[in-house]
Amino acid sequence: MRPLNETITACPPSGIRRFFDIAAEMDDVVSLGVGEPDFVTPWRIREAGIYALEHGHTTYTGNAGLPELRRLICDDLARRYDARYTPDRECLITTGVSEGLDLALRVLLNPGEEVIVPEPCYVAYQPCVSFAGGIPVGVPTRAEDGFAIDVDAVEAAVTDRTKAILIGSPANPTGAVQPPAVLRALVALAERHDLYLVSDEIYDRLTYTGTHHCLGAVPGARERTVVLGGFSKAQAMTGWRVGWLAAPGPIADLALRVHQYTMLCAPHVSQVAAVEALRAAEGDVAEMVADYDRRRRVFVKGLRELGLECPEPAGAFYAFPSIRSSGLDSETFAERLLKAESVAVVPGGVFGPSGEGHIRCSYATALPQLEVALERMGRFLSSL
Structure with missing residues (x-):
């Protein structure tokens, strides 16, 4: 048989999923691994989805998505962040943020062009660059700096093939x-070298210390920036698969062109539910964010009391403690912890070389479960 696509063949399976395939076959596992809220989608949003089904909203929508949803998203961006986009030309509804990332990279990249990706980073970033024909170039960040991007290091990685910089803030996994x-x-650097910026802001509402700043609102950024967002995290709508892309007209037009041939549109029912999420679910979001913040403070304090150095996560719902004091690499630590104490975490090395020596722990699970996990992790550390 003739060989299959070389780029996809060379891409390893997700480093996250391997551990959860093992965990799925075990009993009494406390999972701190999958980045998914443990909250059910708020009732008012589910009710809007039920209403949509009952009234036959089961057809395609326009390729770009429901006009009302696009208008609400653009209004929300303008109100919260002073980021201003035109709903009918600069906003596209996508099937989750994952599709938005894929569209942005396909539109921006020609074969062989490079994308600088500060890491540790979400496991999909570098494969998606490769799938779009680009070359991902990792630039490390450090726990000692709170995983802030070193702009000098980014600039040192720029070559005549560099086309874009891809960031996530708040960040997964850190x-x-x-x-x-x-x-x-970063915007000044992009202007100097005529680069595009892709900003994954799916965790924008999950910011606990300080304020989220939309990259598209930074002076000088708008005409070279693609902003990605969605409803999976803050509104607990992972399974509804609805996100959005906001970008200047020429970029959004081409993203729509790919989208209309490959995905056609995001699910109609999900878009109706997302409208309700923006119209009426702010109180539900605030309650969930406050609960995450309580879990964050308890869990990070507990990790530190176990002797694990852990930078304070200012956003998202992940802690990224160092496990170097254990003497184990991150994969061995995660595997042994799972087998010995039935606690599932993700080895930091799957998020890039600078993630090695850490583990990712999601605190998007109930506080009693987090307390059980801390007890078991303490027992495991004492056994080493």
């Missing part, structure tokens, strides 16, 4: 929120 000064410096 929980880091990039300071305004870093965002401004």
Whole structure:
């Protein structure tokens, strides 16, 4: 048989899923691994979805998505962050943020062009660059700096093939929120070298210390920036698969062109539910964010009391403690912890070389479960 696609063949399976395939076959596992809220989608949003089904909203929508949803998203961006986009030309509803990332990279990249990706980073970033024909170039960040992006290191990685910089803030896996000064410096760098910026802001509402700053609102950024967001995390709508892309017209037009051939549109029912989420679910979001914040403080304090150094996560719902004091690499630590104490975490090395020596722990699970996990982790550390 002739060989299959070389780029996809060379891409390893997700480093996250391997551990959860093992965990699925075990009893009494406390999972701190999958980045999914343990909350059920708020009732008012589910009710809107039920209403949509009952009234036959089971057809395609326009390729770009429901006009009302696009208008509400653009209004929300303008109100919260002073990021201003035109609903009918600069906003596209996607099937989750994952599709938005894929569209942005396909539109921006020609074969062989490079994308700088500060890491540790979400496991999909570098494969998606490769799938779009690009070359991912990792630039490390450090726990000692709170995983803030080193703009000088990013600039040192720029070559004549560099096309874009891809960031996530708040970040998966570290929980880091990039300071305004870093965002401004990245925009200045992009202007100097004529680069695009792709900003994954799916965790924008899950910011606990300080304020989220939308990259598209930074002076000088708008015409070269693609902002990605959605409803999976803050509104607990992972399974509804609805996100959005906001970008200047020429970029959004091409993203729509790919989208209309490959996905056609995001699910109609999900878009109706997302409208309700923006119209009426702010109180539900605030309650969930406050609960995450309580869990964050309890869990990080508990990790530190176990002797694990842990930078304070300012956003998202992940802690990223160092496990170097254990003498184990991150994969061995995660595997042994799972087998010995039935606690599932993700080895930091799957998020890039600078994630090695850490583990990712999601605190998007109930506080009693987090307390059980801390007890078991303490027992495991004592056994080493």
